[in-house]
Amino acid sequence: MNFTIPNLLSLLRMGLIPLFIIAVLNGRPKEAVLIFLVAGLTDALDGLIARFWSQQTVLGAYLDPMADKLLLVSAYATLAVPGVYPGVPIPVWVSVLVITRDVLIVVVSLILYLAVGVSKFPPAKISKWTTAVQVGAVVLVLLTGLFEQLAQVTRVAVILVAIFTVLSGLNYMYLANRLAAAANTEERDPR
Secondary structure, three states: OOOOOOHHHHHHHHHHHHHHHHHHHHHHHHHHHHHHHHHHHHHHHHHHHHOOOOOOOOOHHHHHHHHHHHHHHHHHHHHOOOOOOOOOOHHHHHHHHHHHHHHHHHHHHHHHHHHHHOOOOOOOHHHHHHHHHHHHHHHHHHHOOHHHHHHHHHHHHHHHHHHHHHHHHHHHHHHHHHHHHHHHHHHHHOO
8 A cells, every 4th residue: 555645635634524523513613714724725735746746546546535525524514513613503404415415425336336337436517516615615604603794605605505415416316327227238238
C-alpha cells in the first residue's frame, strides 16, 4: 500500500471529523468553521497534488470520496441536532434526505457490482452540483453561528439542498437502472 501525500491528506480530513463534531456539539462556531475550512482545503490540495505530481493511486480513489462523504454526513447529522449549535440548524428531514441518498448510492453501487458486475458508476453533473450545494449550505449554517444576518440566505440554501438531493437521488436511480439493463444486455449478447 502506497501512502502518498494526497492519501495522507484524505486521512487527515477523516481525522478532522471528530474534532469538527466536538466543536459543533460544544457550540463553538469559530472552531467548527475553521476545522471545516481546513478539511475543505485538504480536499482541494489532495486532488491538486495527485494530478500535478501524478500521485493518483487506487487507495486514493477510495479514500478521497470516502473522506468527503464522511465529513458531509457528519456535518448534516450534527448540525441537525436541535439547540447545540448557535447558528441556524439544518432541519432533521433535510439531513435524513442527504444521508439516505448517500447510503442509497453506496448500496445500489454495491448491488450493481455484485449482481451484474458494473464496476464504474460515474457521477452525473447534477450530483456534482448537489455536492456543491450541500457543502455551501453547511458553510452557511456554520457561519450563521458567527453572523446571524446570514440566516435567511441559509434557510434558502437548505431548501435548495433538499431539492438537489432528491433530484440527484432520482437521477442515480435512473442511471443505475440503465447500467443494469446495459450489463444484462451484454451478458445475453456478448459478441
